[in-house]
Amino acid sequence: MVYGLQDVLFLRQMLESSQAEDRYKQVERQKLEAMLGLCEITTCRRQVLLSYFGEPDHPPCGNCDTCLEPVPVWDATDAARKALSAVYRSGQRFGVNHVVDILLGQETDKVLQNQHQRISTWGIGKELDRNQWRSVFRQLVARGLLNVDAEGHGVLLLNDRCRGLLRGEETIELRKDPRIPSGKGKKDYRSAARRDRANPAMRRLEPAEENLWEDLRALRKRLAQEQDVPPYVIFHDATLMEMVIYRPQTEQQMRSLSGIGERKFDLYGEAFLALIEEHQTAPNAWVRPV
Ligand SMILES: [Zn+2]
Numbered sequence: 124m125v126y127g128l129q130d131v132l133f134l135r136q137m138l139e140s141s142q143a144e145d146r147y148k149q150v151e152r153q154k155l156e157a158m159l160g161l162c163e164i165t166t167c168r169r170q171v172l173l174s175y176f177g178e179p180d181h182p183p184c185g186n187c188d189t190c191l192e193p194v195p196v197w198d199a200t201d202a203a204r205k206a207l208s209a210v211y212r213s214g215q216r217f218g219v220n221h222v223v224d225i226l227l228g229q230e231t232d233k234v235l236q237n238q239h240q241r242i243s244t245w246g247i248g249k250e251l252d253r254n255q256w257r258s259v260f261r262q263l264v265a266r267g268l269l270n271v272d273a274e275g276h277g278v279l280l281l282n283d284r285c286r287g288l289l290r291g292e293e294t295i296e297l298r299k300d301p302r303i304p305s306g307k308g309k310k311d312y313r314s315a316a317r318r319d320r321a322n323p324a325m326r327r328l329e330p331a332e333e334n335l336w337e338d339l340r341a342l343r344k345r346l347a348q349e350q351d352v353p354p355y356v357i358f359h360d361a362t363l364m365e366m367v368i369y370r371p372q373t374e375q376q377m378r379s380l381s382g383i384g385e386r387k388f389d390l391y392g393e394a395f396l397a398l399i400e401e402h403q404t405a406p407n408a409w410v411r412p413v
Contacts, residue, residue: 165196168188169184169186170184192387210280226256254300262297268284336367339395343357370403377392
């Protein structure tokens, strides 16, 4: 699932500004929190769902997408602490962009106006870039460790749940987001290609590609039915789209696509390779993804 902090803020804002009754809003708020939490999960989804329903002791299921394709994570304890204390030191009156400016030690007008170059958290976060910091904040918000003001200005606020982290009693692992190129100035062909890969749905298909796409989806559906799992557990749409675009012909090529690890290749790789082979019209159709 691809979304950014803006989406989280937007959903929250929409909810808070709606005319609905408070009780209804409260329910919707909890649903939103649960959904965001599930999106950001880095461990077995079934485990999380079961513990949500009061059964905390299940082992990882081995079948959900995060079990089959472990989410790359990093120890973000230090970064999260810096992020939270930057919010605190700047008085809990600012949105993510300004707090990131503080962490990066940027001398913006807003920083200078507020004398934020003098607070202890100014410039302590130069080990991460702007996108990485935004990812940290998005995940902290989604996990309920940081709040966003109810008025919808995007102001970040601390809450009780982040105390353990701030005090150094808890650690936290966050999802590693794929690096999104900032694209300023640099003519980076690789990052443009990566951006396209990140959004394969934007690609318009040729008729021949359309056929392959439909056949890949049919194969996925059949496998999913046989194994009694939802289709996305086999491969996500994005992965199928990469197969259409890059036409892998070998295991190595197949495994360089996103969403295909060793285990998934072992389970499904050959079947999909064989199907792509049937659709091969021109030699050298393989284009290496970058
Ligand atoms: Zn699982």
